[in-house]
Amino acid sequence: ILTTDELRELFYSIDGRQTKYHLGEYLDVLSALEKLNVAVLKAMDKTKEEYQGSSVLGQFVTRFMLRETSSQLLSLQMSLQCAMEAVEVQSSTTPRFCEPKVLQE
Known part of the structure; x- marks a missing residue:
């Protein structure tokens, strides 16, 4: 770091x-x-x-905060991954074609 x-x-x-x-x-x-x-x-x-010496409530709050922090970081990572993929597609010299979607009646 x-x-x-x-x-x-x-x-x-x-x-x-x-x-x-x-x-x-x-x-x-x-x-x-x-x-x-x-x-x-x-x-x-x-x-x-x-953690070990904390009350049951304190341990619950710690687990909640860990999950919330992890969720926020994962969300940020997913946004960055999407941006990286978009940039890679834009900089690609090989054209990419999407497969046609079949419309259901």
């Missing part, structure tokens, strides 16, 4: 002019993902330390 400064250094080495033109909104996205990763790892560490 790279820090924000390491990410900037990496991208500046790619972009010789050292502009944000190529990164655009992704500079903020990558920075936010780094912060999210740190926050999730901290939460997982705390969960590991405290």
Whole structure:
């Protein structure tokens, strides 16, 4: 995992002019993902330390939060996957043809 400064250094080495033109909104996205990763790892560490000693209600809330966090991340991942597939289709040099749909009467 790279820090924000390491990410900037990496991208500046790619972009010789050292502009944000190529990164655009992704500079903020990558920075936010780094912060999210740190926050999730901290939460997982705390969960590991405290889950067994928690009350039944506390354990329920922890499981609920884990499921909700996982669902939100999966939703984000699915959106990104769709965007990546769309970009790949647009950049493909081989035309793709959809199969005709049969209309039912």
